Amino acid sequence: MLYQSTRGAAAPLDFRSVTMAGLAPDGGLYLPQSWPEFTADQIAALAGCDYAETAARVLAPFVGDSLSMEELRALTRTAYGRFSHEAVVPMVQLDGRHWLMELFHGPTLAFKDIALQLLGLLFERFLRGTETNLTIVGATSGDTGSAAIDAVAGRQQVSIFMLHPQGRVSDVQRRQMTTVIADNVHNIAIDGSFDDAQAMVKRMFADQQVTSSITLSAVNSINWARLAAQVVYYFYTAVRLGAPHRPVAYSVPTGNFGDVFAGYVAQRMGLPIARLIVATNINDILHRALSTGDYSAGTVVPTATPSMDIQVSSNFERLLFDLGGRNGSAIAAQMAGFEASKAMQLTNAQRQGAANLFTSARIDQDMMAQSIRWAWDAAGELIDPHTAVGLAAARSDDLDPAIPMVTLATAHPAKFQDAVERSTGRRPALPARVGSLFEREERYTSLPGDYAAVRDFVLANSCR
Numbered sequence: 001m002l003y004q005s006t007r008g009a010a011a012p013l014d015f016r017s018v019t020m021a022g023l024a025p026d027g028g029l030y031l032p033q034s035w036p037e038f039t040a041d042q043i044a045a046l047a048g049c050d051y052a053e054t055a056a057r058v059l060a061p062f063v064g065d066s067l068s069m070e071e072l073r074a075l076t077r078t079a080y081g082r083f084s085h086e087a088v089v090p091m092v093q094l095d096g097r098h099w100l101m102e103l104f105h106g107p108t109l110a111f112k113d114i115a116l117q118l119l120g121l122l123f124e125r126f127l128r129g130t131e132t133n134l135t136i137v138g139a140t141s142g143d144t145g146s147a148a149i150d151a152v153a154g155r156q157q158v159s160i161f162m163l164h165p166q167g168r169v170s171d172v173q174r175r176q177m178t179t180v181i182a183d184n185v186h187n188i189a190i191d192g193s194f195d196d197a198q199a200m201v202k203r204m205f206a207d208q209q210v211t212s213s214i215t216l217s218a219v220n221s222i223n224w225a226r227l228a229a230q231v232v233y234y235f236y237t238a239v240r241l242g243a244p245h246r247p248v249a250y251s252v253p254t255g256n257f258g259d260v261f262a263g264y265v266a267q268r269m270g271l272p273i274a275r276l277i278v279a280t281n282i283n284d285i286l287h288r289a290l291s292t293g294d295y296s297a298g299t300v301v302p303t304a305t306p307s308m309d310i311q312v313s314s315n316f317e318r319l320l321f322d323l324g325g326r327n328g329s330a331i332a333a334q335m336a337g338f339e340a341s342k343a344m345q346l347t348n349a350q351r352q353g354a355a356n357l358f359t360s361a362r363i364d365q366d367m368m369a370q371s372i373r374w375a376w377d378a379a380g381e382l383i384d385p386h387t388a389v390g391l392a393a394a395r396s397d398d399l400d401p402a403i404p405m406v407t408l409a410t411a412h413p414a415k416f417q418d419a420v421e422r423s424t425g426r427r428p429a430l431p432a433r434v435g436s437l438f439e440r441e442e443r444y445t446s447l448p449g450d451y452a453a454v455r456d457f458v459l460a461n462s463c464r
């Protein structure tokens with residue numbers, strides 16, 4: 001299995017190399033040269049497999065020769081052995097039609113653990129026996145930072161520097177990062193906004209003084225291995241609802257289009273997915289793109305669903321590439337146009353291709369709150385605001401009600417206690433496994449919002 005870049009000007013690479021690289025050198029994103037396909041019999045055979053075994057079988061064609069099947073199995077067992085629920089991704093039925101897929105049973109209570117726990121192990125495995133020390137640098141407004149730190153803490157030949165905007169993440173989110181005490185974990189509180197932190201990270205990847213002395217890598221969802229790991233839970237849940245003999249639909253609360261793109265990949269691989277609903281909050285660039293073809297970025301408006309407060313959705317490029325006939329130079333031109341004017345139109349082929357599988361919805365604050373209340377009143381389930389956006393979109397979709405509709409529950413309600421309490425009068429408790437968060441020691445470095453200060457700190461503290 002080889003991977004190509006969406007912008008057509010980078011050499012094809014294997015799984016190991018795309019995992020280490022993250023972004024392609026031509027600025028594009030990696031995709032498999034062709035989609036592996038599962039027969040109905042292969043899908044049916046997953047019915048007897050637990051989550052770790054399902055993961056190994058679904059990931060095997062993507063991993064190719066980079067790992068033996070035995071090694072891959074050992075990694076998925078370790079990664080998913082750390083989840084608090086034996087099913088890893090359990091499902092809850094809300095009424096005759098609607099289901100939740102609970103993706104928040106990992107160590108940091110959001111779905112990002114599912115991919116990052118595996119990615120941390122993949123980094124360590126691929127670095128073993130090499131001279132390379134990998135330095136991961138990222139900026140976080142919340143969930144990605146804690147999931148990435150938990151995944152690499154204490155691992156060999158990897159260190160992580162995570163920037164967060166000082167005073168602008170919740171106490172739970174900050175403590176989930178800063179109470180991880182390990183020599184290879186460096187939390188940096190920046191005097192500035194998330195956008196300032198993100199801009200510094202981008203600048204570091206383009207800074208010769210940095211890239212000539214340390215090997216940088218990224219853990220955001222541009223990394224193909226993260227998306228591949230997310231394909232697994234579509235297979236795992238669809239099979240439990242009757243696939244391959246019965247179609248299933250999914251509603252996905254969306255920001256960077258990573259999670260929902262993984263659903264698209266599952267469908268391309270042969271899983272009978274009848275529909276994918278792209279659920280956005282009022283930062284609705286994806287809803288506008290899919291409903292009218294207008295992909296134009298506005299300014300980000302903060303909401304109660306911060307992980308979806310995004311105006312430029314990196315992984316959408318992968319969809320446009322695949323739907324538009326995989327023409328790298330055309331995508332490079334389309335994206336250059338977008339980068340210049342912050343706006344572009346989808347082509348007819350892209351719009352028609354998307355319309356075959358996707359619908360979209362824009363869910364505002366009131367609809368989100370109403371959705372939290374409905375889950376509590378109708379089914380006794382407390383759900384977080386991101387999940388509520390997905391569920392609101394699912395409940396307003398016009399798909400045949402005989403088809404089971406699964407909403408991705410992307411965060412534990414206790415990560416967003418205030419919003420849940422406002423809608424239901426109930427305050428969700430933090431699970432026992434993170435309960436001592438407020439008693440543990442915190443460790444982080446405060447730095448001014450100054451690029452040179454951050455760069456010098458990273459250079460002084462990373463392993464060569």
Ligand SMILES: *Cc1c(COP(=O)(O)O)cnc(C)c1O
Nearest residue numbers: 143255256257258259307410411
């Ligand atoms: C990251 C995140 C999302 C958005 O996922 P994308 O893959 O970026 O579309 C939704 N909900 C929660 C809780 C998240 O952490």
